[in-house]
Amino acid sequence: MSAVGTIQATAPQPEAARRIDPDPGALVEAIRAGDVRACARLITGIERGTPGLEPVLRELYRRGGRSRVVGVTGPPGAGKSTLIDRMIGGWRARGATVAVLAIDPSSPFTGGAVLGDRLRMGSHGGDRGVFIRSMASRGQLGGLARAAGDALTVLDAMPWDVVIVETVGVGQNETDIMRHASVVVLLQTPMGGDDVQASKAGITEIGDIFVVNKSDHPDAARTARHLQEMIALSHRLHLERPWVPPVVKTRATEGEGVGELIDRIGECFQALEGGSSFARERRLARVRHxxxxxxxxxxxxxxxxxxxxxxxxxxxxxxxxxxxxxxxxxxxxxxxxx
Ligand SMILES: Nc1nc2c(ncn2[C@@H]2O[C@H](COP(=O)(O)OP(=O)(O)OP(=O)(O)O)[C@@H](O)[C@H]2O)c(=O)[nH]1
Ligand SMILES: [Mg+2]
Structure with a gap:
């Protein structure tokens, strides 16, 4: 396993952006070796649009691609951070190292969500196999998806086995961020039957795996059924797809269903990221975007x-x-x- 350390989500310091290593080669080597401080500084530079980072990003991209990049998205408060915290635990128990990039499009660096994520994903403090970083934009919404893509390039070039990217699934920008992930987990919470259909036409296009979190709620089974029907309908239109998105019920606060979710993610990678022409098309679509x-x-x-x-x-x-x-x-x- 990698000799990487843990940095909890911290508000980047003002001087951090100026401390980008002037030697791109040395910085690339530091990142490749799993230097989390170099990584944190580089992501801060990306976040701020510090000029001169392209040579580093170019080299890192060419030398990366080993991590499994998993996107997790869903409405505000659906339980994404709580679930990710549990998923980290699940992967760690299986011997995998995990990095998390939590994208917060609205808050400035010192905003509450950064602190919130630190609290909610804080049960892995001290674990050198876990890295958690929040990333915000200072109102530059347009550039956030691009910046997130660059940050994922950095994490993917490090020795992490799994890289998770979390976004609040509300708009185009967040959907765009999900396009950087190989496998997308879409969280829903229990809701009235009509709401599922009315609010989420087209969601089956985004998600590779659906999760109904807060399954302690009485509407959970009904919501899962509705999602399954929508997925089946969409699959009939796309029979060439080798993967039918499963629906997993979880209770993130208790860790219920998390083992099954991790299994499904593994199967999804098997089905969609292998050597098939379908897998190649998916990868092509990602880099085209x-x-x-x-x-x-x-x-x-x-x-x-x-x-x-x-x-x-x-x-x-x-x-x-x-x-x-x-x-x-x-x-x-x-x-x-x-
Ligand atoms: N009852 C119940 N509550 C849950 C469950 N999972 C999460 N919660 C609660 O839901 C609230 C929101 O959880 P978060 O993990 O912060 O949700 P999030 O989707 O990351 O929220 P944002 O990042 O703000 O969009 C917290 O109070 C959690 O304790 C669950 O399975 N059951
Ligand atoms: Mg969250």
Missing amino acids: RVGEILREQFEKRVSDDGSRWLDALLDPILRRENDPHTVADQLFARMKH
């Missing part, structure tokens, strides 16, 4: 920065109606080399 995400951000930066006065010379003819926005966009696209 990733490249597009980086490309869009680079594009956005060049066109919308304050420094984009360079554009003005091209815009003047549009003002005079001697050119038009479509043509200028085409011309720029053709000229853009990298």
Whole structure:
């Protein structure tokens, strides 16, 4: 197992971003060796958009890919952090090391959720085989999914067996973050039958495994049944898929159902991440999304920065109606080399 230490979710210190190792090679080696302090500093740099990290991220990506990246998403308060805490325990008991990246799109670094996650996933303090890190954005929602992807690149290059990414499943941004995971666990809580259908049309597209947490609630069995029906319906439309998402009932506070969930995740990796052409398609879709995400951000930066006065010379003819926005966009696209 890896000789890695535990850092609980901490609010990054202001000087941390400036302490990025100037030698990319040394930083890559430190990360590869499981240096959690180097990892924490690098993720802080990613979070803040510190310039100059690309060479490190490029090299780490090329040397990573061994970890199993599991996404966990679901509505606010569904029990994601409580369940992840139990899953860590389950994987540790099976000898695996685990890193968690908890994405909080709303809170600033010092926000309550970071502290909350520290409390709720705090039962592994002192375990050197566990690393927990929260990541927030300072209102740069657009860049958060890209930053999360980069942070996962870092964790995936370290000697962790399992890397879990947690997001609150409410919007497009969170769904985008889930696209970085190989297997997605979607949490639901017990609810009235109609609510499942009405609120969650299309959720079967996101989840590889469904969890009805808080199964101590009387509506749990009914919710699980409804989910199963929706999954069966969706599967009939996609018979080529080699995996029918199972529904697992859990009671995270008591650890009930967690062993079964871990088994299902293992089976899902077997079915979806092997050498089949379906598995290859899934991996292709992930990296296609990733490249597009980086490309869009680079594009956005060049066109919308304050420094984009360079554009003005091209815009003047549009003002005079001697050119038009479509043509200028085409011309720029053709000229853009990298
Ligand atoms: N009754 C019951 N309560 C649960 C269960 N799992 C979690 N809870 C409680 O639900 C509350 C929210 O749990 P969290 O683990 O913080 O939920 P979360 O989805 O991580 O929440 P956010 O990150 O804020 O979206 C806590 O008070 C938990 O104790 C369960 O299986 N049964
Ligand atoms: Mg949480």
